Amino acid sequence: SRTKNSALNKKMPELPEVETIRRDLAKKLVGKKVSKVKVAKKSKPAQPSPAVFIKNLSGKKITDINRRGKLLIFKLSDDQFLLGHLKMTGQLIFKEPAGKIIGGGHPYPKPDVGAPNTHTRITINFNDGSSLFFNDQRLFGYMRVVDEAEKEKVLSRFGIEPLTKNFKLEDFHKIFKNRSIATKAVLLDQPKIAGLGNIYVDEACFLAKIKPSKPANKLTKPQREKLFKAINKIIKEAVAKRGTTFNGFRDGDGNQGYYAKYLKVYGRANQPCRKCNTTLKKSVVAARGTVYCPKCQK
DNA sequence: CTTCTTGTTACTGA
DNA sequence: ATCAGTAACAAGAA
Numbered sequence: 286s287r288t289k290n291s292a293l294n295k296k297m298p299e300l301p302e303v304e305t306i307r308r309d310l311a312k313k314l315v316g317k318k319v320s321k322v323k324v325a326k327k328s329k330p331a332q333p334s335p336a337v338f339i340k341n342l343s344g345k346k347i348t349d350i351n352r353r354g355k356l357l358i359f360k361l362s363d364d365q366f367l368l369g370h371l372k373m374t375g376q377l378i379f380k381e382p383a384g385k386i387i388g389g390g391h392p393y394p395k396p397d398v399g400a401p402n403t404h405t406r407i408t409i410n411f412n413d414g415s416s417l418f419f420n421d422q423r424l425f426g427y428m429r430v431v432d433e434a435e436k437e438k439v440l441s442r443f444g445i446e447p448l449t450k451n452f453k454l455e456d457f458h459k460i461f462k463n464r465s466i467a468t469k470a471v472l473l474d475q476p477k478i479a480g481l482g483n484i485y486v487d488e489a490c491f492l493a494k495i496k497p498s499k500p501a502n503k504l505t506k507p508q509r510e511k512l513f514k515a516i517n518k519i520i521k522e523a524v525a526k527r528g529t530t531f532n533g534f535r536d537g538d539g540n541q542g543y544y545a546k547y548l549k550v551y552g553r554a555n556q557p558c559r560k561c562n563t564t565l566k567k568s569v570v571a572a573r574g575t576v577y578c579p580k581c582q583k
Numbered sequence: 584c585t586t587c588t589t590g591t592t593a594c595t596g597a
Numbered sequence: 598a599t600c601a602g603t604a605a606c607a608a609g610a611a
Contacts, residue, residue: 297589297590298590299590329607355590355591370590370591371590372589372590372591373588373589373590373591373607374589374607374608422607422608422609423589423606423607423608423609424606424607424608425589425590425591425606425607426590463599463600464600464601465600465601466600466601466602470601473590475590475591482589482590483589483590572589572602572603573588573589573590574587574588574589585611586610586611587609587610587611588608588609588610589607590606591605591606592604592605592606593603593604593605594602594603594604594605595601595602595603595604596600596601596602597599597600597601597602
């Protein structure tokens with residue numbers, strides 16, 4: 286069916302996937318200096334323009350890698366920051382220098398990690414011969430170098446961040462007050478809650494037993510609390526499993542995430558609910574494909 | 584050919 | 598100022 290096939294095409298890095306990439310890349314890139322930046326012909330992701338991007342990044346050293354929501358923030362020398370957003374089909378894949386010998390004498394990498402490929406838009410080479418590839422089939426993602434003020438301006442648009450001390454139940458309650466739109470739409474609203482996308486919103490709603498289409502202001506206080514806890518639990522577990530790979534997501538080494546097999550509803554339309562065996566329904570909520578259990582979720 | 588997919592922003596109007 | 602709703606972006610599958 287269309288549902289099944291289109292689910293196979295989903296490639297959406299959300300908070301857990303971006304966090305997985307951040308952790309991988311932090312181990313590899315911190316301390317390295319950019320020796321060369323190459324931009325492909327279809328160069329939209331290199332912002333504000335390929336020439337300016339290359340100029341801004343060349344020669345910079347990566348001193349730290351942070352994340353806010355789905356946005357990666359590479360701290361650079363000279364108080365500059367490289368912002369990277371993967372949007373729907375972006376990948377960031379690191380490769381050791383060609384022919385580098387690791388451990389027992391095997392050339393690395395083995396196997397092929399999918400970089401560079403036809404969707405490689407930006408290639409960043411480092412002083413030790415290693416490389417970082419920004420692949421993006423659909424050109425929605427971007428990388429750009431900004432100063433501290435611009436970085437703060439961008440970050441000011443992000444809402445409360447799961448898994449941090451700023452993710453407070455009290456603020457969560459406020460976010461749902463006076464909102465007549467669907468609960469799912471509120472959860473996807475990045476300036477309110479950062480990092481959730483279609484996969485984890487549907488999963489969190491299932492765990493909290495809430496119908497994603499239920500108007501946000503109609504949730505009871507216990508329901509909001511349940512949802513708050515569900516988000517923390519799901520995101521934490523997904524990070525531990527290195528994210529969800531449907532087809533496109535790859536970690537910083539080009540490998541898949543393991544959370545897909547733990548999904549309860551996402552991508553499982555017309556399949557039996559893992560709890561009650563009722564056939565899972567698919568509908569459109571907040572202009573997104575939405576899967577839920579009509580019996581478990583109210 | 585049309586429709587569908589999704590993260591985010593820009594824009595509309597209330 | 599804040600909220601709600603929608604078009605736009607873009608490539609590929611069906």
